[in-house]
Amino acid sequence: MANVIRRQTPAARLGRGLLYGVLILAALFYILPLVVMLMTSVKPLSEISAGSLLSFPQNPTFAPWTKAWGEACTGMRCDGVGGYFWNSFAIVIPAVLISTTIGALNGYALTKWRFKGSELVFALMLFGCFIPFQVVLLPMAQTLGWLGISSSRAGLILVHVVFGIAFTTLFFRNFYVGIPNELVSAAKLDGAGFFRIFWRILLPVSAPIIVVSVIWQFTQIWNDFLFGVAFSAHNTQPVTVALNNLVNTSTGVREYNVDMAAAMIAALPTLVVYVLAGKYFVRGLTAGSVKG
């Protein structure tokens, strides 16, 4: 699809200019809130109440960041959002790995080992994407109680895996549909089994879609607030809950700079993932997940 505009006539040049103009304008729309957040997070409080949103920080300071990380108070605990980071990682990493693994196997079974009713199974699982999470709060709470893992990290991991596999299955299924069946059939003729074919043929080409699945799941689970707040105890809260606590806690004057710094800190891991892996993300999507 590249090389569509090639001639450099004046009209084409004007078109090019217009094209860049639109793209840059759009970029401004997307970047503006981030810029506001960043600038606010390094301004002293006095500058925020005095200046406008977009005024450049006169005396940049990192004090809001250190405060948000380790000193800001939530209730009686004045330890910022930093400590909750590890809770989040302890929940996100296992949940992402497990849900991606299950999704990959499901996608593989659904495309390369079709059986009567496999489409129905897929459709059945797909609806899991659409159940509003508020609906499942109470039954989930009771189930976690039965399982004896309420208010624990294991409970939160289970919840995220359960409601994540619908999407990971969707991703892998759509990707594996695009892998030629001939390879698999030939391997079957050679007597290779289910797992062997997966391991030897599908997995080696799955990198792009694994990236997509991992990024998607990582973002979803990291950013979750509802499950995080409902199914955690005082010592297992993820960082989004800490952020919410911090933003809703104020002493006399609202410290917008600390709020913004905390929001940036909470968003940093996902932002880093998107910025570093964004290219592979689009590549992974290109490689098949959107082909259906």
Add this chain to the structure above:
Amino acid sequence: MRDSLPMKNTSATPLGAGAKRSTPSGGLQAWLPRLVLAPSVAISLFFVYGFMLWTFVLSLTSSRMLPSYDFVGFGQYSRLMANERWWVASTNLMIFGVLFVLICLVIGSLLAILLDQKIRQEGALRTIYLYPMALSFIVTGVVWKWLLNPQLGIQAMVQGWGFESFRFDWITNPDMAIYTLVIAAVWQASGFVMALFLAGLRGIDDSIVKAAQLDGASLPRIYWRVVMPCLRPVVFSAVMILAHIAIKSFDLVVALTGGGPGYATDLPATFMYAHAFTRAQIGLGSASAMLMLGGVLAILIPYLYSELRSRKHG
């Protein structure tokens, strides 16, 4: 482990694509995929369908603070129908859902097409468009609440530039506040849709376009008539993901408007949450959840069905 499994597959079950050429261990191998899928299916059945059923049962009861099993028939549903706030919430979901999905598709596809014209710095621009998706709705809500606040945000800024009469106070206006949700949600998700479309465009065979160009078709025409039809699966994926986001935009409402002014920006998700958890009306909340689910499925099932069907046969 695999070998120890009993071979139950003697009754000729249709094995689908690869099975005809299966090896002597085909019986076991034919069951393995099902075994692999079984836990996920069980999980779906229990955690999705079981919970739906449980919610439906609760919607027939007079449950208040915690679930109880005092059945009152469809009484909660008729109370819901008489509740004015419920209708505001449902209408809002229609407005929000339709605008959000459509605007995201339009902006996403346009940006993708523009970005596909051999742009310098494409990577940087793409990252800028895409990054909002990395943020949680809580963060998005906090930032946009600030930007949209007439006294702190955009209105104050533009007025500060000397345009004293400039007004942008939608968030305080009950008739317009729902559109501020659309703005924030589009900001967050449209870059992701752009990435989907860009991926789709990169996957299209150049020769189709070249052929159309040779025929003398204009560029917009090529995109509309030749390229877009190829992107139908992309639209499908995008709609699935956007609908998923729209239904779950609970966090955004809470962080951006809190449902206000009044309850002008209430959505079924916030309605359900407020009644089931804050107001000790689990019965009514469950009824609203069922209707919400029903509404969503009524729109999605036909779409899903037609898409999956047409692709299988097309």
Add this chain to the structure above:
Amino acid sequence: MSTFKKTTLVLALAGASLASTAQANEVEVLHWWTSGGEARAANVLKELMEAEGYGWQDFAVAGGGGETAMTVLKSRAMSGNPPSAAQIKGPEIQEWGELGLLGDLNGVAEAEGWDELLPEVVADIMRHDGQYVAVPVNVHRVNWLWANPEVLEAAGVEMPTTLDELFEAGEAIREAGFVPLAHGGQAWQDATVFESVLLGGQGSEFYQQALVDLDPEALGGEQMIDALEDFKRMRELMDEGMSGRDWNIATAMVIEGVAGFQLMGDWAKGEFTAAGLTAGEDYLCAAAPGTEDAFTFNIDSLAMFRVTDDEEREAQQALARLVLEPTFQEAFNLAKGSIPARPDLDMSEFDNCAQQSLADFQRTAEEGGLVPSMAHGMAVRADIQGAIFDVVTNYFNDADMPAEEAAERMVSAAEAATF
């Protein structure tokens, strides 16, 4: 609730109570005292507990005036793993009690003589079925008007004592270039202003009939329409940046001299105190216009959940005892802006706003005029309160809705009670 239901529920919940999060000898306390002054005050209790050798696991959940915390509490209760103590108040204590989930505090209540110690109206709320299940922390007065004296001076106005005076003063303040009334556009804040305006314009008898007894004639009558119209006029005194603003941000506007007045409960004083201001000098307090002979109360309390572990129960009893200890009562209420739940304390450390509050509390308890706050969940059950909130906030934000229509909706809101 029938005994059968109660039993099944208790059985269902008890099944999983093995996995309690609090260790023996310590209490896990779920609360939403997260703003600066509140957190500092709650810390006093924690230190008292620790001084006696008990552990305190702080489980603070901020946001939405306790809504998020209540969700967490329900989720924890459903999983059979409730915290040892939770900040629950008003009629909600009765609902938890009906579910059979609360443990009793009779031992400590008897030893400490709560029956004599606590005012009757307070003790009533703490008892379920005649048993003490919760301990009161403080008594808030909701019908307060706060003011910045410098703004009043600049506008040349005095503290208003009637609604008309408030509107006049507001106009003068607006002309002097300030925001007359600081407000945050959240449903509970709208309701807080509404109940004070209704009380000021129509008196405590009408308040009782309409917002506590839910008498349909009062709810739909002329007086309600008058009250609603007064309430809508309040909008003229507010600024356009109020949407979604938190209450303490609105208080900060008064502190900083951006706004003249705020109608808010006395927890606002915690913010004034935290900002280092002195009552009567740097800021003024008075009963909301027209309500000097009335007192809308809002009582914070900690309810204790039924636990199986003896040591944890012992810690709970200790917690209940320490909450009413003079040290804590004084420190907590000084920081929070409220008055102690036990009226026998020396009030000399408190400022004149609190002293006036206590005097008014005792006077209205005897002479009448002491009413529970509807906006803060002390008057009616959560579902009716919610339905009234919907009417109030919708009417307040809808420029076109006539007061008559809102009054009609008020009637149906009260009728829409559950089965």
